[in-house]
Structures are given as C-alpha cells and as structure tokens.
Amino acid sequence: MAGRIKIRAQKKGEMTEVKALMRHPMETGMRKDQAGESIPAHFITDVAVLHGDQTVMQAHWGAAVSANPFLGVRFQGGQAGDAVRVVWTDNQGGTGEGETTIR
Amino acid sequence: MNKTEKGRVSRRRLLNWVALLSTAVALPARAWAAVTRPDTAFGATALDQALMALGETPTRHEGVIFTTPDIAENGAVVPIRVEVDQTVLPNVSKVYVLVEMNPNPLAAVFDIASGTEVYIETRVKVAQTGDLYAVVESDGQLFMASRETKVTLGGCGG
Amino acid sequence: MKTTLWKMTLLLGIGIAPTAVSEDLAAVIQASFSDRGQATLLRLEQDPLQQHCSQPRDQPVDDEIAMALRQQRLDAVVFPADGDFLGDWQRGATVAASGRGLQFNDDPSIANGGNCYACHQLAPSEVAYGTLGPSLTQYGLRGQSDAMLRYTWTKLWDTHAFNLCSHMPRFGAQKILDEQQLKDVMAFLLDPNSSVNQPTE
Amino acid sequence: MITRWCLLWLAFPAWADEGVFDQYRDLMGDDNPAIFVIDEGEEFWYQSQGPSGATLEACDLGLGAGVTRGAYAQFPRYFADTDRVMDIETRLIHCMETLQGRDRTVTAAKPYSLRGDFGTELEALVTWLAAESEGVVIAPEQGHPKERAMYALGEEIFFYRAGPHDFSCATCHEQSDKRIRLQQLPNLTDHHDAADAYGSWPAYRMSQGLVRTMGWRLQDCFRQQRWPGLTFGSEVSIALQTYMAVNAAGGIMTAPGLKR
Numbered sequence: 148m149a150g151r152i153k154i155r156a157q158k159k160g161e162m163t164e165v166k167a168l169m170r171h172p173m174e175t176g177m178r179k180d181q182a183g184e185s186i187p188a189h190f191i192t193d194v195a196v197l198h199g200d201q202t203v204m205q206a207h208w209g210a211a212v213s214a215n216p217f218l219g220v221r222f223q224g225g226q227a228g229d230a231v232r233v234v235w236t237d238n239q240g241g242t243g244e245g246e247t248t249i250r
Numbered sequence: 251m252n253k254t255e256k257g258r259v260s261r262r263r264l265l266n267w268v269a270l271l272s273t274a275v276a277l278p279a280r281a282w283a284a285v286t287r288p289d290t291a292f293g294a295t296a297l298d299q300a301l302m303a304l305g306e307t308p309t310r311h312e313g314v315i316f317t318t319p320d321i322a323e324n325g326a327v328v329p330i331r332v333e334v335d336q337t338v339l340p341n342v343s344k345v346y347v348l349v350e351m352n353p354n355p356l357a358a359v360f361d362i363a364s365g366t367e368v369y370i371e372t373r374v375k376v377a378q379t380g381d382l383y384a385v386v387e388s389d390g391q392l393f394m395a396s397r398e399t400k401v402t403l404g405g406c407g408g
Numbered sequence: 409m410k411t412t413l414w415k416m417t418l419l420l421g422i423g424i425a426p427t428a429v430s431e432d433l434a435a436v437i438q439a440s441f442s443d444r445g446q447a448t449l450l451r452l453e454q455d456p457l458q459q460h461c462s463q464p465r466d467q468p469v470d471d472e473i474a475m476a477l478r479q480q481r482l483d484a485v486v487f488p489a490d491g492d493f494l495g496d497w498q499r500g501a502t503v504a505a506s507g508r509g510l511q512f513n514d515d516p517s518i519a520n521g522g523n524c525y526a527c528h529q530l531a532p533s534e535v536a537y538g539t540l541g542p543s544l545t546q547y548g549l550r551g552q553s554d555a556m557l558r559y560t561w562t563k564l565w566d567t568h569a570f571n572l573c574s575h576m577p578r579f580g581a582q583k584i585l586d587e588q589q590l591k592d593v594m595a596f597l598l599d600p601n602s603s604v605n606q607p608t609e
Numbered sequence: 610m611i612t613r614w615c616l617l618w619l620a621f622p623a624w625a626d627e628g629v630f631d632q633y634r635d636l637m638g639d640d641n642p643a644i645f646v647i648d649e650g651e652e653f654w655y656q657s658q659g660p661s662g663a664t665l666e667a668c669d670l671g672l673g674a675g676v677t678r679g680a681y682a683q684f685p686r687y688f689a690d691t692d693r694v695m696d697i698e699t700r701l702i703h704c705m706e707t708l709q710g711r712d713r714t715v716t717a718a719k720p721y722s723l724r725g726d727f728g729t730e731l732e733a734l735v736t737w738l739a740a741e742s743e744g745v746v747i748a749p750e751q752g753h754p755k756e757r758a759m760y761a762l763g764e765e766i767f768f769y770r771a772g773p774h775d776f777s778c779a780t781c782h783e784q785s786d787k788r789i790r791l792q793q794l795p796n797l798t799d800h801h802d803a804a805d806a807y808g809s810w811p812a813y814r815m816s817q818g819l820v821r822t823m824g825w826r827l828q829d830c831f832r833q834q835r836w837p838g839l840t841f842g843s844e845v846s847i848a849l850q851t852y853m854a855v856n857a858a859g860g861i862m863t864a865p866g867l868k869r
Contacts, residue, residue: 151648170642172818175353179725180723181724192287193287201363202363204360204361204363205361206360206361207288207358207359209292209358210375211354211375212372212374213326213372213375214642215642216372217329217372217640219638220366220367220369220370318636319632321535321629321791322633323630323634323869324815326815327815330636433762433765433769436844439843440839440840440844441838442837442838443837447832447836451772451773451835451837452771453771454769457775462769463768464783510773510774511833527789536791537791538789538791539787539788540789577774584774
C-alpha cells in the first residue's frame with residue numbers, strides 16, 4: 148500500500164506544471180498514540196521530480212511537511228506525451244514512485 | 251551548498267538515495283548527482299540557528315515572492331508557494347522553507363535544476379502562530395521573504 | 409399526556425430527576441451509548457430544565473412551566489461567599505480560551521476551561537471567535553455597579569435564570585467552573601485593564 | 610483513474626463560502642489526499658477475505674447484489690434480510706459477516722482510525738462507496754415504516770439536551786450562518802446546509818491526515834457534547850444519519866470532502 152503517488156502534468160504555455168500527491172503519514176516522532184506510546188518518526192526525506200531522464204527538481208524534507216504531502220513544480224519545455232516521474236525515499240528506507248505523461 | 255554541510259552528509263541516507271535512484275527508478279546516472287542533505291540545518295531547534303546553518307544570514311529581497319495564508323484553518327496543513335522574480339534574482343539553485351515556531355524550523359530544501367521555474371507549492375505543518383520564511387540561493391547568495399501565518403484553534407477548541 | 413407529567417413533576421418540586429420524556433427515547437439513548445472515562449451514562453438522564461428545553465425552537469413553550477423554571481433557576485444562584493465578584497482578568501482570559509474539560513478524553517485532574525471564544529467575541533485581538541452568542545467585546549463599558557456584577561455573575565452561573573433555554577452552559581450550577589474561575593472570568597469581562605476592554609483597531 | 614481525478618477536481622470549488630478561510634482554501638487548491646483512500650477502498654471490495662475467502666462483490670447495498678454506483682446516496686435504508694434500518698457502515702459489517710464469514714466482534718471492534726493509524730478497512734470502503742455516488746442525488750429511502758420511525762427518532766435526539774453542558778446537536782446546528790471559533794456551522798435543520806454538510810462526508814480531515822466517515826463525525830460530536838461514547842452502529846447513530854440524510858434529500862453527493 149505504501150509508496151503511492153498521484154501525479155498530474157499539464158502544459159501551460161512554455162511551461163509544464165507538475166502536481167503530485169504522495170501517500171505518507173509524515174510522522175514527526177513527537178506524537179503519542181492512544182495508549183500513550185510514542186509514534187516513531189516516519190517521514191519522506193528525499194523527493195525528486197523527473198522529466199524523461201532529466202532531474203527537474205530534488206528536495207530534502209523534514210517531518211514538518213504535512214501528512215500525505217503535496218508538491219507542485221513547474222519546468223520549461225516538455226511536450227504532450229512526455230513521461231514525468233516522481234520518486235521518494237523515507238527515513239525508514241521506504242520508497243515510492245509514480246509516473247504520468249504530460250497532457 | 252555551503253562548506254560546513256558537505257562533511258556532515260549522512261552516509262546511510264546518501265546510500266539509500268543512490269540505491270533508490272539506481273534500482274527503483276533505473277535512470278541514466280547523469281541525471282542524478284545526489285545532492286547532500288543539510289543535516290545541521292534540519293537539526294537546528296531555533297530559527298536563527300537554522301538560518302546560520304544555511305551559511306550566511308539571508309538578505310530580505312522583494313524578488314522572493316512568498317505566498318502563505320494569513321489565517322490557517324489548521325496548523326497541520328498550511329499551503330505555501332514560493333516564486334522568484336528571475337529578472338532580479340537569476341540562477342536560483344535552492345529554495346529553503348522555514349517555520350519559525352516549529353521544533354525544527356527548517357521544513358524543506360528544494361534543489362532547482364536550470365530550466366526549472368522557481369515555482370514551488372507544498373503544504374507544511376505550523377505548530378503555532380508565527381513567521382514562515384522562504385530563503386533562496388541566487389548566484390551563490392541567500393535572499394529571503396517572510397510572512398506571518400496565524401494558526402487558529404479549530405472547532406470546539408478542545 | 410407527556411406534558412402533563414412534566415408539569416406535575418415541575419410544579420411538585422423541581423430537583424428530582426423525572427423520567428417522563430418518553431420511556432422509549434430514554435431507553436434507546438441509554439442503549440446507544442456506553443460509559444467512557446468520566447462521561448458515564450448518568451449524564452444522559454435529563455433534569456427538568458434539560459427536558460423542558462429539548463424541543464425545537466419554533467414550538468411554543470408553556471408559560472407556566474417556563475416561569476416556574478426561570479424562578480427556580482434564579483433562586484438557586486450562589487453568589488460569592490466573600491461578596492467579592494472580581495478575580496484576576498489574566499487568569500480569566502486563560503479560562504475563556506480553553507475548550508477542554510469534561511469530555512471523555514479529558515484528564516479530570518486538570519482544570520476545565522470555559523471555552524467562551526467558541527461562541528463569543530471577547531478580546532478584539534483574538535480573531536478566532538465564534539458567533540453563536542453575542543459579541544462581548546467592550547463588555548466592561550457596562551460598569552461595575554452591584555446590579556451589573558450580580559447580573560453578570562448570574563448569567564455565568566445559570567443563564568436560564570434570565571434567558572430560559574439559552575444554548576449557553578450553566579457554568580456555576582453545573583460545576584463546570586469553580587468559584588475562583590468564575591471570579592476570574594468576571595474580571596476578564598469587567599476589569600477596565602482586561603484585553604476584552606481594549607479599543608478595537 | 611484519470612476520470613476520477615478530474616471528477617474530484619471539478620467537485621472542489623464548491624467549497625467557496627468559508628469566509629475567513631477563502632485565501633487558505635484557494636491556496637490549498639483541489640488536491641485531496643482522499644483520492645488514495647478511494648483506491649484502497651476499491652481494492653478492499655475486490656479482495657478475498659475471511660474464512661469463506663470471498664470478496665464483497667455479492668454485497669447488497671440496497672440496489673441489488675454488487676451494485677455500488679449510487680448506493681451510498683440512498684442510505685440509511687431498511688433491509689428485509691436483517692429487518693433493520695442500516696447505515697452504510699453496519700451494512701458493510703453485515704456483508705463481511707455473511708459473505709466472508711468474518712466475526713463482527715472483530716470487524717466492528719475498531720471501525721475508525723485512532724491516533725497514529727493511517728486508515729481502517731471500513732473507512733476505505735466507505736470512502737470508495739461515497740465516491741461511487743459522487744454527483745448522485747441524495748435520496749434516502751423513507752418508504753418503510755421503520756425508515757420513517759428512524760427519522761422521527763433522529764429528530765427527537767437532535768434536540769435532546771443532556772450532560773454537564775446541556776448540549777444537544779441543536780446547540781450548534783439549528784441556526785444558520787453561525788460559527789464556532791472560526792469554523793462555519795451547518796444548520797442541519799435547513800435543507801441547503803444539510804445537503805452541503807451531509808453530502809461532503811466522508812471527508813479528509815486535514816488536522817488528522819485521515820479520511821473520516823459520517824459515523825465517526827457523529828461520535829466525535831458527542832464527545833464534544835460531553836456525552837458518553839456513542840456505540841458504533843447504534844440506533845442513535847443511524848437515527849441521526851437518517852435525520853440528516855432526509856433533510857439533505859435532493860442535494861448532491863460531493864464526498865469525499867476536504868475539512869479542517
């Protein structure tokens with residue numbers, strides 16, 4: 148179930164706009180569960196957006212990015228039908244990946 | 251990337267990253283110069299400390315266009331947008347987002363490839379009312395903008 | 409005949425908990441809940457006031473009952489033993505801002521809040537205020553006459569003494585806040601230095 | 610998938626009138642993480658489970674075995690096989706028991722996520738089924754006497770004041786254009802407000818990072834009313850959902866919504 152990403156990539160004039168939602172709890176490690184036990188930190192640390200084989204953007208995140216993170220970026224160029232990919236890794240070694248085509 | 255950070259890269263994290271890039275994604279290596287994570291800045295527990303860890307005190311600049319809500323419906327999800335007027339701040343390579351009142355103010359760092367617009371949208375947690383900062387690195391120098399977001403108690407206020 | 413039963417109970421002596429509403433309704437409600445922490449099923453048993461006020465707003469209320477109830481609430485108000493109505497407005501501000509207390513997930517060892525901001529505007533600097541009740545900003549302009557002190561105290565203690573079937577909780581009568589907290593909230597409302605009474609921008 | 614994304618996208622500007630939070634909502638855009646939970650619910654529906662190793666595909670949600678499109682919008686409704694009025698949650702538990710052979714003391718033990726959880730099977734199923742009614746007219750059945758009795762019961766409970774604070778549902782939800790703190794309160798006795806509110810649950814609750822169902826919303830209301838714990842699938846829960854659904858009838862399902 149982990150690792151899901153929903154991506155939209157849309158041509159906007161010269162630019163391509165990418166919007167991605169990632170399925171992740173983004174736990175800070177500072178919350179406690181119902182029983183009072185600490186919930187371990189679990190958050191995405193690294194994210195990248197790729198257009199074809201080109202990295203458009205790479206990011207490092209802390210636990211302060213909201214649960215089920217949203218990311219929007221824009222890059223120059225890109226043609227309808229090109230592949231856009233978003234990948235992430237988290238602090239527990241988990242990974243996620245999603246792909247779409249520009250429309 | 252400032253000098254003090256380079257030596258502090260978590261090896262494990264870097265390896266994870268490289269492993270992900272080479273296996274899960276299987277892309278040509280040239281696309282992936284794995285960028286080091288600024289661990290000192292992420293670990294900072296006060297805004298000043300976090301800004302200092304970025305290398306230099308950023309200068310306020312109107313070219314950094316930072317959009318945040320004046321009032322957030324919930325501090326767990328505060329939408330933000332960072333843009334840059336590239337006619338006055340060219341060659342932006344990084345964007346940092348910081349939240350003054352969080353236990354660790356640095357929330358995110360974005361490495362921008364050339365050809366990528368400086369246009370970033372995301373959603374961050376904001377512990378309580380205070381300032382949010384967007385810091386950008388343009389031609390090796392740091393510039394910033396800040397905005398206050400009020401975090402309100404919701405619903406029945408309990 | 410339901411109403412007749414209420415009336416009898418009310419007129420014969422308010423204070424005992426009648427079970428007249430509708431046996432069916434009471435039974436269904438009891439069967440649909442379970443004790444959780446400090447919130448036990450006992451809380452679902454209505455007192456005469458709750459029973460009287462559990463009808464849609466557009467339904468006419470029986471004047472006889474209403475008058476009896478209002479008088480009974482008024483008579484039951486307990487004023488401060490030392491005659492001093494005003495506490496510390498800053499502590500009152502804290503009580504007004506806190507919405508915790510008496511929920512099944514609240515720790516009963518921590519003081520309850522008054523949650524005034526849920527429904528009322530108070531200090532003009534606080535933007536997160538509700539509108540279920542009237543704005544109380546500048547409430548202190550009404551002065552601190554004895555009548556004003558007693559009126560305000562009564563509103564906090566048991567709002568139904570003046571405004572039967574108001575939505576506001578009975579902070580004193582139901583022991584939601586203690587006497588000192590009520591005095592502090594009084595000061596928050598009436599003290600000229602209180603943030604409630606600062607000019608709006 | 611693309612279609613669903615677009616549907617969600619189109620449905621969201623309907624938020625509009627939050628007043629003080631307009632700017633916040635504008636910045637939030639139209640991306641609702643509930644979209645993941647819809648997918649997860651769909652997978653649960655088609656997943657073989659329990660001693661019988663069956664899926665839920667033969668579950669009758671009121672429109673015939675296996676019909677999911679539009680079914681949510683007609684709940685709560687009377688089912689002859691149980692001789693009860695059921696909400697969607699109790700119906701799903703019933704199907705898990707009868708089709709999959711799963712013990713209801715297990716399936717109904719923890720219907721809703723607790724702090725630290727990341728969604729339950731029931732939350733996911735309800736979210737998917739609500740999405741299967743997106744754009745559908747809210748039309749709860751009221752033909753059977755037990756359905757009408759449920760509505761009447763719901764109305765009585767709605768106005769029933771109890772507990773140390775004397776709160777009823779009506780305390781917060783019988784007037785229009787009121788807020789608690791900064792949150793707009795729907796007047797659930799009014800058709801338009803009831804339709805907007807009822808039609809937008811289940812909803813992604815930003816403060817919790819989870820999708821919450823109408824059933825969960827009710828038991829959380831009672832917590833704040835200082836009442837004891839509302840039992841999952843209880844008569845009060847179903848009666849109040851019936852009261853809201855009937856008041857909302859004729860409105861359009863927009864769920865899953867996006868809430869504070």
